[in-house]
Amino acid sequence: MKIGVHNIRKEFDRYPALHDVSLDIRSGELIALLGPSGSGKTTLLRLIAGLEFPTAGRILFGDEDASAKSVQERNVGFVFQHYALFKHMTVADNIGFGLSVRERRSRPPGAEIRRRTQELLDLVQLPDIGRRYPMQLSGGQRQRVALARALATEPRVLLLDEPFGALDAKVRKDLRRWLRELHERTGHTTVFVTHDQDEAVELADRVVVMSQGRIEQVGSADDIYDRPESPFVFSFIGQSNELPVAVRGGEIACGGVPLGRTDAADGAWRMFVRPHDFEVLPAEARGLSGRISLTRRVGGARMAEFNLAEPARRIEVELPADAPSEAGTPITVRPRRWQLFA
Numbered sequence: 001m002k003i004g005v006h007n008i009r010k011e012f013d014r015y016p017a018l019h020d021v022s023l024d025i026r027s028g029e030l031i032a033l034l035g036p037s038g039s040g041k042t043t044l045l046r047l048i049a050g051l052e053f054p055t056a057g058r059i060l061f062g063d064e065d066a067s068a069k070s071v072q073e074r075n076v077g078f079v080f081q082h083y084a085l086f087k088h089m090t091v092a093d094n095i096g097f098g099l100s101v102r103e104r105r106s107r108p109p110g111a112e113i114r115r116r117t118q119e120l121l122d123l124v125q126l127p128d129i130g131r132r133y134p135m136q137l138s139g140g141q142r143q144r145v146a147l148a149r150a151l152a153t154e155p156r157v158l159l160l161d162e163p164f165g166a167l168d169a170k171v172r173k174d175l176r177r178w179l180r181e182l183h184e185r186t187g188h189t190t191v192f193v194t195h196d197q198d199e200a201v202e203l204a205d206r207v208v209v210m211s212q213g214r215i216e217q218v219g220s221a222d223d224i225y226d227r228p229e230s231p232f233v234f235s236f237i238g239q240s241n242e243l244p245v246a247v248r249g250g251e252i253a254c255g256g257v258p259l260g261r262t263d264a265a266d267g268a269w270r271m272f273v274r275p276h277d278f279e280v281l282p283a284e285a286r287g288l289s290g291r292i293s294l295t296r297r298v299g300g301a302r303m304a305e306f307n308l309a310e311p312a313r314r315i316e317v318e319l320p321a322d323a324p325s326e327a328g329t330p331i332t333v334r335p336r337r338w339q340l341f342a
């Protein structure tokens with residue numbers, strides 16, 4: 001099922017939570033809505049679900065206008081971060097619930113509900129826990145049961161709001177891989193909300209980066225990481241440094257120090273550089289220089305910070321883990337790769 005979001009505006013008591021948002025979600029796609037708190041991710045998800053209705057604009061399911069349709073009519077499945085399973089019901093009854101409360105005409109017979117429940121337990125790789133109660137499960141198992149419950153009514157679209165938000169890092173990572181595999185097997189059009197960029201980049205076919213009620217960029221992990229279209233996307237995705245630079249005759253300079261060449265027009269620009277895109281030069285070379293003030297270990301590398309005097313800026317550079325990095329060590333660097341924004 002493809003979904004079209006056309007020029008959606010959403011106001012809460014005149015406060016605009018979304019401004020003119022448009023997005024085409026392809027059938028079978030796994031899409032992440034990524035952005036800081038308050039950027040409008042959940043509002044967009046709830047509009048797609050039919051839990052909220054747009055102030056202006058349309059939502060299409062396939063070629064049909066679904067803007068005025070209810071959640072049930074849209075036939076979507078949901079999982080939220082604190083998705084409460086019914087505590088007094090077994091896992092199997094939780095999963096079968098959506099089918100068992102259907103009106104008689106469309107309700108499958110009990111044996112069929114049990115068969116389908118077992119199939120879903122197998123699908124979420126928890127075949128033997130049907131008789132347990134939610135209290136007897138780990139957080140990760142509960143979220144998988146929640147997903148099985150969302151899938152039970154054979155939704156056309158799956159919507160997940162920070163489904164793994166409350167879980168610890170290792171479990172989140174395992175569940176991500178698991179969700180990706182599940183998606184490959186079942187092929188549901190899936191939209192999930194996250195503020196965790198690793199989660200978005202690792203899971204999604206395409207990432208929708210949002211800020212202040214607007215879509216900043218839609219693209220693959222490579223697009224948003226390597227070809228960010230705005231300063232916001234550059235600094236929100238991954239680590240970054242920003243330097244005020246001047247371009248004259250194709251030469252870029254920062255505080256009078258030449259940094260490289262560009263075909264950008266003469267004038268003032270904002271240069272963005274990732275910490276691993278600096279080349280470390282001998283201390284006496286001409287470049288951006290200072291003394292290391294702070295370092296921290298990040299995986300196989302080390303992040304070092306130093307303060308530039310002119311212009312006053314803190315620069316973060318990635319160094320090999322075994323590079324000299326005691327506080328006070330002189331350091332000189334030059335960007336190897338960068339992006340300029342007006």
Ligand SMILES: Nc1ncnc2c1ncn2[C@@H]1O[C@H](COP(=O)(O)OP(=O)(O)OP(=O)(O)O)[C@@H](O)[C@H]1O
Nearest residue numbers: 012015017035036037038039040041042043044195
């Ligand atoms: N029911 C509501 N009534 C009034 N304002 C709301 C309502 N729901 C959301 N908002 C406002 O709309 C804006 C977007 O909220 P939304 O929940 O969509 O952001 P979000 O990106 O999902 O944030 P978070 O990551 O914190 O959940 C926020 O400023 C929020 O305060």
